[in-house]
Amino acid sequence: MKTEEEIKIPNATAKRIPLYYRYLKTLQESGVERIKSKEFSQLIQVPSATIRRDFSHFGELGRSGYGYDVSYLIEVFSNILNTKVEKRIALVGAGNLGKALLNNNFRRNENLNIVCAFDANPEMIGQKINGVTVRPMSDMKELVRKEGITTAISTVPSSHSQEVVDQIVDSGITAILNFAPGRVKVPEQVKIQYIDLTTELQTLIYMDENFTSRKHFNFSNQD
Amino acid sequence: MKTEEEIKIPNATAKRIPLYYRYLKTLQESGVERIKSKEFSQLIQVPSATIRRDFSHFGELGRSGYGYDVSYLIEVFSNILNTKVEKRIALVGAGNLGKALLNNNFRRNENLNIVCAFDANPEMIGQKINGVTVRPMSDMKELVRKEGITTAISTVPSSHSQEVVDQIVDSGITAILNFAPGRVKVPEQVKIQYIDLTTELQTLIYMDENFTSRKHFNFSNQD
DNA sequence: CTCAAGATGTGAATATTTTAACAAGAGGTG
DNA sequence: CACCTCTTGTTAAAATATTCACATCTTGAG
Numbered sequence: 016m017k018t019e020e021e022i023k024i025p026n027a028t029a030k031r032i033p034l035y036y037r038y039l040k041t042l043q044e045s046g047v048e049r050i051k052s053k054e055f056s057q058l059i060q061v062p063s064a065t066i067r068r069d070f071s072h073f074g075e076l077g078r079s080g081y082g083y084d085v086s087y088l089i090e091v092f093s094n095i096l097n098t099k100v101e102k103r104i105a106l107v108g109a110g111n112l113g114k115a116l117l118n119n120n121f122r123r124n125e126n127l128n129i130v131c132a133f134d135a136n137p138e139m140i141g142q143k144i145n146g147v148t149v150r151p152m153s154d155m156k157e158l159v160r161k162e163g164i165t166t167a168i169s170t171v172p173s174s175h176s177q178e179v180v181d182q183i184v185d186s187g188i189t190a191i192l193n194f195a196p197g198r199v200k201v202p203e204q205v206k207i208q209y210i211d212l213t214t215e216l217q218t219l220i221y222m223d224e225n226f227t228s229r230k231h232f233n234f235s236n237q238d
Numbered sequence: 239m240k241t242e243e244e245i246k247i248p249n250a251t252a253k254r255i256p257l258y259y260r261y262l263k264t265l266q267e268s269g270v271e272r273i274k275s276k277e278f279s280q281l282i283q284v285p286s287a288t289i290r291r292d293f294s295h296f297g298e299l300g301r302s303g304y305g306y307d308v309s310y311l312i313e314v315f316s317n318i319l320n321t322k323v324e325k326r327i328a329l330v331g332a333g334n335l336g337k338a339l340l341n342n343n344f345r346r347n348e349n350l351n352i353v354c355a356f357d358a359n360p361e362m363i364g365q366k367i368n369g370v371t372v373r374p375m376s377d378m379k380e381l382v383r384k385e386g387i388t389t390a391i392s393t394v395p396s397s398h399s400q401e402v403v404d405q406i407v408d409s410g411i412t413a414i415l416n417f418a419p420g421r422v423k424v425p426e427q428v429k430i431q432y433i434d435l436t437t438e439l440q441t442l443i444y445m446d447e448n449f450t451s452r453k454h455f456n457f458s459n460q461d
Numbered sequence: 462c463t464c465a466a467g468a469t470g471t472g473a474a475t476a477t478t479t480t481a482a483c484a485a486g487a488g489g490t491g
Numbered sequence: 492c493a494c495c496t497c498t499t500g501t502t503a504a505a506a507t508a509t510t511c512a513c514a515t516c517t518t519g520a521g
Contacts, residue, residue, distance in 0.1 A: 033440035079499040111338035190446035217256035223413035303517040
C-alpha cells in the first residue's frame with residue numbers, strides 16, 4: 016500500500032468520498048459487513064469501475080472474488096475525511112436559511128457542529144436557536160479563536176456577501192461555504208465553496224427540457 | 239450562427255450558463271453595455287478561454303477587438319434557459335428548510351416560482367407561508383396538473399425520500415431537486431439533482447485540510 | 462483611409478475523468 | 492486439493508474538459 020502523502024487524489028474522486036462514506040455508514044448500521052463494487056454501484060448510482068478506480072487511490076482496499084470489508088472502508092475514509100476530529104463551525108447570517116441549518120446542525124454527522132452563530136441585525140442578537148445563541152458580528156474574531164472554529168457557513172445575501180466574507184477571513188477561518196452566489200475575493204489560502212440553489216435549479220430544468228430521454232444528469236444509472 | 243438543434247453542448251458548459259446569465263443581468267442593472275471575456279473572467283472567476291469556448295457553442299456572439307454586447311448575451315442565454323416561460327415549482331416538505339425556501343422563493347428570478355407546497359404532517363396543513371398554503375400530499379397529483387407544475391423541490395428527510403419521490407414522479411413531474419442525500423430510483427426520463435450540504439461541507443473541509451496553498455477549489459482565480 | 466491596439470473564435474495541445482476489459486488472485490465447494 | 496466462480500486493481504482506450512496561442516477581424520484614433 017502506498018503511503019498517503021505521496022498520492023495525488025483527483026478532484027473528481029475527492030468529491031465522491033463523502034458520498035462513499037455516508038453510504039458505508041448506512042450499510043454498517045444495517046448490519047452489512049461486506050460490499051462488492053457492483054452492489055455499491057447500484058446503491059449510490061456511480062459506475063462500479065469508477066468506484067474501484069476511486070478506491071484504488073487509497074491502496075488495495077478490497078480482495079478479489081470477495082469485495083470490500085465495510086468496516087475497513089469506513090476506517091480508511093474516516094481517516095481521509097478526518098472525522099475523528101470535531102469540526103467546529105460558525106454560522107454567519109441567522110435568517111430563514113441560517114435557522115434551518117442551525118436546527119438541523121448536521122445531526123447525522125457527530126463531528127460537524129455549528130457551535131456559534133452571528134448576525135448583523137440587532138434584533139436577532141441574543142436569540143437562542145437549537146441551543147446556539149446568535150451574537151453580534153463584532154464578537155466573531157474573538158470567539159473563532161477561543162472556540163477553535165475552523166470553518167464558516169455564510170447565508171448572508173449577495174449584497175453583503177463580500178464584506179461579511181472579509182470579516183470571516185479576518186477572523187482566521189480558511190474554509191467557507193457560501194450560500195450567496197456572487198463570487199467574492201478571498202486570499203489564496205482560503206477555500207470557498209458556493210452553494211447556489213438558483214443555478215442548480217436552472218441547470219436541472221435546462222437538462223430536463225433539452226435532454227429528455229437521455230442519460231441521467233449526475234451519473235448514469237447503468238451497471 | 240448554427241441552429242440550436244444541431245449543437246451538442248458539453249455538460250460542463252451547461253452547468254455554467256446560469257452563472258453567466260446571472261452575472262450578465264447584474265451587469266446590465268449596473269448599466270454596463272459591453273463586456274470583454276477577460277473582464278468577465280475576473281468577475282466570475284472562470285478563465286477567459288473557458289468563457290470564450292463556452293460562448294462559442296452558441297454561435298459567434300462577440301466581435302473581435304470589441305467584446306460582447308451584454309444585452310445580446312442576455313437575449314441568447316435567456317433563450318437557452320427559456321426564462322421567458324414561467325417555471326411553476328412544487329415544494330414538498332415544509333419543515334425548516336422548506337419554509338426558508340418558500341420565504342425566499344427565488345425572488346430575484348421572476349420566472350422561477352414555488353406555487354404550492356405539500357407536507358405529510360397534518361399539523362402543517364393549512365399554514366400559509368409567504369402566500370403559499372401548505373396542502374396534504376394527497377392533493378399533489380391533481381394540483382400539479384391543474385397548476386401546470388413542471389418541477390419539484392423535495393426537502394423531505396432521507397428516511398421518506400424514496401416514497402415521496404415516487405409520489406412526485408407519479409404526479410407527472412419530470413425534474414426534481416432533492417435535498418435528501420440518499421440516492422433514489424426514478425424512471426429514466428425523470429431528471430433528479432441532489433443538493434447535499436453535508437457532502438459539500440466535508441469536501442470543502444477535506445480540500446482545506448489537504449490542499450492548503452493550492453489552487454482554488456472550483457475554478458482557479460487566475461487570468 | 463490607414464494603422465495600431467486589442468479581442469474574438471478556434472485549431473491543437475494538454476489535462477482530467479470515465480469507461481472497458483481482463484489478468485491475477487481469492488473464496489468456497491465438493 | 493483442485494477447480495470453478497467471482498471480483499479486484501489496473502492497463503489501456505475513449506471521452507470530456509481546459510488551456511494555450513494565434514490568425515483574423517474590429518474598433519477607434521489620427
